[in-house]
Amino acid sequence: MTSDGVVIVGAGQAGFQVAASLRMEGYEGPVALIGDEPKLPYQRPPLSKGFMAGKQDIESTALRPLAFYQSHRIDLVTGARVTGIDRVGRSVSLASDVGPGRNLQYDALVFAVGARNRMLPVKGAELDGVCYLRTDAEAVDMRQRMEHARDIVVIGGGFIGLELAAAARALGKSVRVIEVQPRLMPRVVSPVLSDFYRDLHSSQGVRISLGVAVSEIAGRQGKVSEVVLSDGSVCPADLALVGIGVVPNIELARDAGLSVSNGIVVDQRLRTEDESIYAIGDCAEHPNPFANPLSGGRVRIESVQNAVDQAKCIAAAIVGRSENYRAVPWFWTDQFDIKLQMAGLSGGYGQVIARGEPESRKFSLFYFRDGRLAAVDSVNRPGDHLAGRKLIGAGTQITPEQAADPSVDLKALR
Amino acid sequence: MSLFGKKQTDTASVTYISYAGDTHQVSVPIGDSVMEGAIKNGIDGIVAECGGACQCATCHVYVDEAFLGLLKPIQEDEDEMLNTTASERRPNSRLGCQIPVTKELDGLIVRTPPKQQ
Numbered sequence: 001m002t003s004d005g006v007v008i009v010g011a012g013q014a015g016f017q018v019a020a021s022l023r024m025e026g027y028e029g030p031v032a033l034i035g036d037e038p039k040l041p042y043q044r045p046p047l048s049k050g051f052m053a054g055k056q057d058i059e060s061t062a063l064r065p066l067a068f069y070q071s072h073r074i075d076l077v078t079g080a081r082v083t084g085i086d087r088v089g090r091s092v093s094l095a096s097d098v099g100p101g102r103n104l105q106y107d108a109l110v111f112a113v114g115a116r117n118r119m120l121p122v123k124g125a126e127l128d129g130v131c132y133l134r135t136d137a138e139a140v141d142m143r144q145r146m147e148h149a150r151d152i153v154v155i156g157g158g159f160i161g162l163e164l165a166a167a168a169r170a171l172g173k174s175v176r177v178i179e180v181q182p183r184l185m186p187r188v189v190s191p192v193l194s195d196f197y198r199d200l201h202s203s204q205g206v207r208i209s210l211g212v213a214v215s216e217i218a219g220r221q222g223k224v225s226e227v228v229l230s231d232g233s234v235c236p237a238d239l240a241l242v243g244i245g246v247v248p249n250i251e252l253a254r255d256a257g258l259s260v261s262n263g264i265v266v267d268q269r270l271r272t273e274d275e276s277i278y279a280i281g282d283c284a285e286h287p288n289p290f291a292n293p294l295s296g297g298r299v300r301i302e303s304v305q306n307a308v309d310q311a312k313c314i315a316a317a318i319v320g321r322s323e324n325y326r327a328v329p330w331f332w333t334d335q336f337d338i339k340l341q342m343a344g345l346s347g348g349y350g351q352v353i354a355r356g357e358p359e360s361r362k363f364s365l366f367y368f369r370d371g372r373l374a375a376v377d378s379v380n381r382p383g384d385h386l387a388g389r390k391l392i393g394a395g396t397q398i399t400p401e402q403a404a405d406p407s408v409d410l411k412a413l414r
Numbered sequence: 415m416s417l418f419g420k421k422q423t424d425t426a427s428v429t430y431i432s433y434a435g436d437t438h439q440v441s442v443p444i445g446d447s448v449m450e451g452a453i454k455n456g457i458d459g460i461v462a463e464c465g466g467a468c469q470c471a472t473c474h475v476y477v478d479e480a481f482l483g484l485l486k487p488i489q490e491d492e493d494e495m496l497n498t499t500a501s502e503r504r505p506n507s508r509l510g511c512q513i514p515v516t517k518e519l520d521g522l523i524v525r526t527p528p529k530q531q
Binding site for chain 1: 445446450453454455456462464465466467468469490491494495496
């Protein structure tokens with residue numbers, strides 16, 4: 001067997017996990033892990049959760065200490081950018097901010113290049129005090145600004161925006177969330193849950209504007225001072241936090257002649273049309289057995305679970321155990337004292353059934369698509385969440401009546 | 415207390431014993447979890463896929479009986495996750511991410527299971 005090894009482009013959760021899993025699988029060849037940030041690979045979820053809430057320090061987000069990479073013979077290249085890929089010669093060219101450029105040969109190449117923030121396309125978006133969150137450096141900057149701000153406007157009522165809103169409220173700041181859709185988290189949860197979160201945030205003093213867009217950010221002396229909405233209203237703001245989604249980093253793959261659409265296109269084994277090149281994590285548009293077949297069954301998922309499980313899947317493939325990717329998707333978000341856990345993909349659901357009462361702040365929603373359980377969203381009901389993961393993964397038939405009946409033991413269903 | 419320059423000078427000793435019998439005794443800052451103590455010291459028997467959010471059960475440990483009574487009680491989410499561990503759940507099973515290290519736990523011994531995933 002040749003031993004040019006594996007080159008992993010992107011040192012986030014997915015890239016890190018490929019390197020770690022290859023060694024766990026007993027892979028002996030060279031492993032290079034290339035990241036464009038200047039530091040050790042770290043976890044992103046705590047940036048908007050534990051760190052932003054002041055419960056966790058930034059150093060604790062590192063996935064592993066430096067010694068791990070040395071002892072596992074992982075060539076960790078930080079502060080580097082891939083400038084080109086030669087698919088015929090199977091090599092990657094690197095440019096570095098700190099050292100000389102390099103060329104790396106590969107047997108297998110992995111794109112774990114992630115996504116970048118969607119930028120707010122309005123006048124004034126370049127003002128100081130308009131902030132985005134992706135990196136740990138941005139998180140540290142944002143938290144410091146938050147502590148010194150008075151009026152904070154959060155643009156985008158998705159997971160990130162709402163987690164930031166909760167963190168800002170916990171600091172006692174005046175907080176308003178602007179969401180262009182008529183409800184919160186519209187892309188991922190049902191209206192029942194959107195309403196629950198609207199009530200939760202309102203009860204904590206967050207003001208929420210739904211169904212309005214930001215038309216302009218006004219500033220004084222280069223600094224944000226007001227956020228102007230499409231209905232003409234003006235919100236005072238000395239800090240604007242933007243969380244309006246991400247754009248997958250497809251350019252490297254596209255420039256290498258690979259297919260891209262809403263992500264780098266891969267098959268059910270997470271391989272591009274070049275059989276030695278894989279794409280995983282936030283950047284990969286893949287066929288997912290739990291996605292809505294009516295919309296093609298292809299999705300791009302932004303989550304830790306997806307990054308980790310896809311990494312494990314291709315690490316196994318690289319050592320000769322190629323299998324279709326079929327891990328049940330799951331997600332979580334922490335806002336105030338409420339933990340929401342989601343299992344499955346609810347897209348295209350036709351029926352949603354509640355188990356428990358939203359008023360009790362302890363309930364789950366079961367989403368059915370074509371009569372089959374597609375997803376379970378659980379608020380402070382971890383048992384339902386885990387039962388949901390199992391039921392969805394096994395394709396167990398469960399009726400809406402069983403889902404709604406708290407006396408039915410979901411874990412006993414086969 | 416500054417969030418950015420938080421100094422954790424107080425530590426407690428924690429010993430991790432792998433399934434194969436390898437022993438690592440390390441000093442863990444008070445307030446860090448048993449999971450973090452393993453990750454920051456490069457101890458292999460703990461995986462911590464979700465980073466301490468009580469979402470994955472890959473930081474499963476068997477806590478030495480002498481220390482069991484000193485731990486804070488198992489909450490519902492940890493209890494549920496413990497039912498999904500890759501290795502057998504025992505009466506002394508806990509998730510390392512849900513055990514904050516305290517002064518009282520100085521000398522703590524945990525054993526890591528044969529597999530975490």
